[in-house]
Amino acid sequence: MPDITQAFAPPAYWQQFEDLTVGVARVVFGDPVPQKVGRHGQSQGGLDVLLTAEDGRKIGIQCKRRDELDHENRPKVGGVITREILAQAIKDVETHPANLDLFIFATTAKPDTIIQNQAAVISGDRKKAGKFAVLIWSWGDYDAALNRDDRLQNEYYRTVAQSLTAVERDTMMLALFAEAFLRPAFRDRLSCEHPDNFKRAVENTQRVLATGELVDREGRRVRRLAGGMRILSDAGLRSGMETVSARLDDFRTKLVNAERVGKVSQQSGWFMFHDGDIQDELEAARREVVTSLNLVLSQRGLALLPER
Numbered sequence: 001m002p003d004i005t006q007a008f009a010p011p012a013y014w015q016q017f018e019d020l021t022v023g024v025a026r027v028v029f030g031d032p033v034p035q036k037v038g039r040h041g042q043s044q045g046g047l048d049v050l051l052t053a054e055d056g057r058k059i060g061i062q063c064k065r066r067d068e069l070d071h072e073n074r075p076k077v078g079g080v081i082t083r084e085i086l087a088q089a090i091k092d093v094e095t096h097p098a099n100l101d102l103f104i105f106a107t108t109a110k111p112d113t114i115i116q117n118q119a120a121v122i123s124g125d126r127k128k129a130g131k132f133a134v135l136i137w138s139w140g141d142y143d144a145a146l147n148r149d150d151r152l153q154n155e156y157y158r159t160v161a162q163s164l165t166a167v168e169r170d171t172m173m174l175a176l177f178a179e180a181f182l183r184p185a186f187r188d189r190l191s192c193e194h195p196d197n198f199k200r201a202v203e204n205t206q207r208v209l210a211t212g213e214l215v216d217r218e219g220r221r222v223r224r225l226a227g228g229m230r231i232l233s234d235a236g237l238r239s240g241m242e243t244v245s246a247r248l249d250d251f252r253t254k255l256v257n258a259e260r261v262g263k264v265s266q267q268s269g270w271f272m273f274h275d276g277d278i279q280d281e282l283e284a285a286r287r288e289v290v291t292s293l294n295l296v297l298s299q300r301g302l303a304l305l306p307e308r
Contacts, residue, residue: 006164008146008157010065010108010139018048018063020156021106024137024145025061027152027221030054046092054220057101061137062089064107081107081115081136086122090134100132111138148223150212166233171300173212173232176225177241178297180208181305186290190282191273195266202252209245240296247292251285258282 011017018036025034034051037060049061064081086105093103105119116136123134146153164172185193185201200217208214212225229241258264263275264282273279287307294304 006147006153008143010142014063014065017065017106017108020142021049021061021063021137023152023155024142025049025051025059027145027149029057029059030220046089046094047096047098050098058099059102059104060093060096060098060100060132061104061106062093064089064105081105081109081112083115083118086115086119086134086136090122093132102133102135104135104137106137108139108142111140149221150225170232170234170237171302173225173227173229174237174297174300174302176212176214176223177208177229177244177293178302178305179223180205180214181290181293186286187306190271190279190286193271194269195271198271202248206245206248206252209241209248237296237299240292240299244289244292244296247285247289251282251289254282254285 011020022034022036026032029051031051031053034049037047037050046062047060048063051059051061053059064085089105090103093100116138119134119136127133146157183201183205185198185205190198197217204215204217208228210228212228212231214222214224216222229238229245232238232241255264258275258278263273263278265272265274290305290307294307297304
């Protein structure tokens, strides 16, 4: 599914980059209050940000504003990331009293496959030795995080975020809806679905339509465009998505009612249909949801979802 993304410029000053890193860490790891370590001029043990991820991991981040290569392939002020720079950063962090599970070396430099691969090797060796893992965040990771979360955009790049036209915002929202429907729950036959996973997928899809927040099976945020379908500026698109939402609600109601009267049950972790007609009816109702979404996507020339 094609998507519309914005390219964000790295902050001009180190302090701004550190502030942005706090916000990105909050979104990526689910810690509502990442902590800055010390203040400028204080010994920080190689860390600028400390946080605890949703899964309990203790994570430390060191921020380095590194400039890129110029048009003649020469390092600009600040230089590029090298294995030696990374090794020194790891050595510095090992003096910090925090018992880290993961150390992130965060930089404004562009992604570099060589140093990323070197970091992966170093990280693997360290984990075997029972030491904290190592990860590099390049500016591409920041760009990705900013494009996933509009609250983050407005907090740190309000001018850029607000420069989108109404048409661009609507198209981004439709692309998010399409991404939400690209799940097995809307492709595979119902008889091949695990009931609990299926129902969670439907609920999460309804959540996207209502709020604009897309989460994965474990409930982790994938992308967020606040407001959902109600903020679509084009009345025709909004009406079309209201039809999609209504048909999805209808499908879910049909399934719940069929289970209540015993026409559908669970057996060995799968849906079991005791009435062929109700299975056909449910398959048709689900197909109508996807068909109605494709009608909306076609209005903006977006790729259509496969229909059974």
